[in-house]
Amino acid sequence: MTRTILITGAGSGFGKGVALGLAEAGHKVIASCQIWPQVTELRAEAAQRGLTMQVIKLDVLSAIDRDHALALDFDTLFNNAGIMESGPVAELPPEIVRRIFDTNVFAALEMAQGAAKKFIRAGAGRIVWTSSVAGLVKVPWDGAYSASKFAVEGFCLALREELAPYGVEVCTINPGAYRTGFNDTGMEAQDQWWGHGERVMDHWPVRELTRQADPAEMIAAMIRVLTEANPPYRTVLPKAAHDMARREQQEEWERQL
Template sequence: MTSKTVLITGAGSGFGRGVALGLARAGHKVIAACHIWPQVTDLRAEAARDGLELRVIKLDVLSEIDRSHALALDFDVLFNNAGIMESGPVAELPPEIVRRIFDTNVFAALEMAQGAAKKFIRAGGGRIVWTSSVAGLVKVPWDGAYSASKYAVEGFCAALREELAPYGVQVCTVNPGAYRTGFNDTGMESQDQWWGQGERVMAHWPVRELTRQADPAEMITAMIGVITAEHPPYRTVLPKAAEDMARREQAEEWDKRL
């Protein structure tokens, strides 16, 4: 793909930040959208230190004002990456948390995708790359709300892919497994915020140190490839062990009995 302008949501940390800086280093035009103003200041400072041309804006995807501001800008690719995770067993999860996860991961992301899709249809082409998860392909006990939100993302992306293809608009997913970005660690810890606030009938799932997470550089490189390649795959699952696990578990679901 020739040089494009890429709007990245959730660019203040993790994969989004790595992809924003990586694209900028490769000479692409990037609009890095961060959740809160301190992230904007911090990312601008890092780009300046590295001599990178990077436009950094504030975008809380739950804010209609912020979404409208971002979608009014000129860009050719939307990297729909912002998301949150909060752990806990489904039977005990406070509805407030489930709604918060779906508001961010599904509804706000969908509004970003809809806005970009309309822009791209009018322009005669464009690409939406959406951060899903391995959790959108397999069961994830104690992360059921996050997993369900990513299953919803998978459903929207599959439909969008077919609906937008006649207009020259491409849709791809990237599905990370467990990487050392801090996202999974804080998602697990979040359960302790509410566990002691009510009567529980299940045992607390012990928050443990996650020692088997992969280097995020692999996934960041793959995401940049999906954003920039002329003909990227529809789905990119990494690390390879996560892809193998997802394929195996999906097959096993057909024959599972209680």
């Protein structure tokens, strides 16, 4: 079955890889990018590969951009855009936390709500949301990002049950650490604000992340979840992250102070 898939955050990382992979597989792709230079670059890469793909500008924080995207014809939403900024919870500037939640939760929720209304009227559709393994387990020094993904998990669990009677499907994808650059820059972002203000905790050392997996595995799994007839509700990869999440969730039930 050929799907028409709107992807947010397709200018880089998983979103870009999924957009190109879906187009190669013959699906209709609406690949949205945060800024115009990304639009130009992705259009050029698609043309170079001989792929047909609609590429639009969609900053999920812009109501104008969201309205433009949601007015297009599509049957699947890949709610993928997101940001991460590291830092200990006790020291995080509130504006950083708000920015993370504005992007990862509130803007993504507005995209999901717009798609849900469209799909309810159509009697079918699928919303796939990029969560994270960080939405399932503790992630010290990435508490704001983790909390935003816990919020995503809560919305998706509710949406799954609420939309099922209308023929609308909801799935989550929970990546662990992959070499897309997302985790590296998320860690480095702490240095932008650490020196501005009094700190009582030690700076978390920004280090090279050497144990990240090849993103091709996750991109292939995302494409399957977006296109297969009966995908799992939750997909956690790599396997090490899947096993760690199950183990740590059980440990939390048994933990004592």
